[in-house]
Amino acid sequence: MLVRIFDVISRSPNLKQLSMKIWYQYLSRLDKDSQIxxxxxxxxxxxxxxxxxxxxxxxxxxxxxxxxxxxxAGAVDLRNLNVLEVGCGRGGGSSYLMRYLSPKSVTGIDFSRKAMEFCKRYYHAAGLSFCYGNAESLPFEDRKFDAIVNIESSHCYSSMDNFLGEVARVLRTNGYFLFADFRSREKIDHLRNQLRNSGLKLLKERRITGNVLKSLDSDNKRRSAMIKEKVPKVLRNTFLHFAGAKGTDLYKSFKTGEREYYSFVLQK
Ligand SMILES: C[S@@+](CC[C@H](N)C(=O)[O-])C[C@H]1O[C@@H](n2cnc3c(N)ncnc32)[C@H](O)[C@@H]1O
Structure with a gap:
């Protein structure tokens, strides 16, 4: 039922953004012991x-x-670069980039205030910082970053074109946009056109739905157990659906190809 409500809401760009914000704020609230x-x-x-x-x-x-x-993010060499991660969520990815790929700095930004409060409290690494903000109006000056990473966040945005405009604005010339997300099969061509019209060069594209499905299989036990432990019973099926647990409609949509997951490398 709740899944269907989300489905209807997500057809209106403004309602979609609001519902996503409430959803991710709530998710952050559930994780009392910083496991997620x-x-x-x-x-x-x-x-x-x-x-x-x-x-x-x-x-x-x-x-x-x-x-x-x-x-x-490993598609290009990030050593000594200033990296922005848009839609960083609870910061695990930004922290990974900083600790393993040796950039000069990583700035994580997300429109969930709860997630940003968590990140500021939880991570303490030189060069790693977090701030609250919206992907569609980034609070940074032009050409500030050498690379922008964006993972599984853009499907929440009310306007992908606004976001891509912001990416092109805050990237320095020759900077990289490293991007991955899913779309329903019929929207993939539209996404590719949006990327091509962004003013950035599309260097590389890969369909990774099979890899994502394999991950959902390999990680199913852990994800399902975590939801069982943390989420109130009435909301469990909705969470299992959005977590892509085996057997859910979301999982099946990757299996049938109704939803596809892609990764891209672009350059300004
Ligand atoms: C599925 S989570 C992925 C988080 C992170 N990239 C990861 O892989 O763990 C999507 C994230 O995008 C954020 N988000 C959605 N819409 C946003 C927007 N307009 N501006 C900034 N962040 C947004 C959400 O708050 C959420 O943290």
Missing amino acids: IFMNYGYDFLNPNHKKIKLKDADEKDRYCIQLYSHV
């Missing part, structure tokens, strides 16, 4: 012999979510 620092569907390698990325023990539980960051 990633909120993406993750990425797993289709070839079981693929060399695993090396992670510290404490990061192992978030392996699949981190592998999505590694796939998207």
Whole structure:
């Protein structure tokens, strides 16, 4: 029922933004013991012999979510660059970028105040900072960043074109936009056109739905257990749906190709 309400709401851009804000604020509230620092569907390698990325023990539980960051942000060399992550959520990705990919700085921004309060309290690494703000009107001067990372957040925005305008504005010349998200199958061509019309060069595109599905399979037990532990019973099925748990309509939509997940590399 709630899933259907979200579905109807998300057809109106303004209501979509409001409902997403309420949803992510609530999610942040549920996680009393700071276990949820990633909120993406993750990425797993289709070839079981693929060399695993090396992670510290404490990061192992978030392996699949981190592998999505590694796939998207690892496409270019971020060493010594000033990186902005838009829609950073609970900061696990920004922290990963700072600790593993050696940029000069990472600034995470999100429109969930609760998530930003959490990040400011939880992370203490030199060069890593967080601020509240909207992807569609970024509170930064022109050409401030060398690279922008954006993972599984853009489907929430009321206007993708506004966001892309902001990306083009705050990126320096030759800077990179490293982007991944899902869309319903019929909206993928539209997304590709929006990227092509953004003024940035589209350097690379990959359909990664299979990798995301594999991650949802590999990580299903952990995700479902966490929801069972944290979410009140009446909301559990809705959370399982949005978490892409096996058997939910969202999971099935990736399986049938009704929804597709893509990653892109663009350059200004
Ligand atoms: C699915 S979560 C992904 C978070 C993070 N990228 C990750 O992979 O863990 C989507 C995030 O986008 C944020 N978001 C949605 N719309 C936004 C907007 N207009 N401006 C800034 N952040 C937004 C949400 O608050 C949420 O934290």
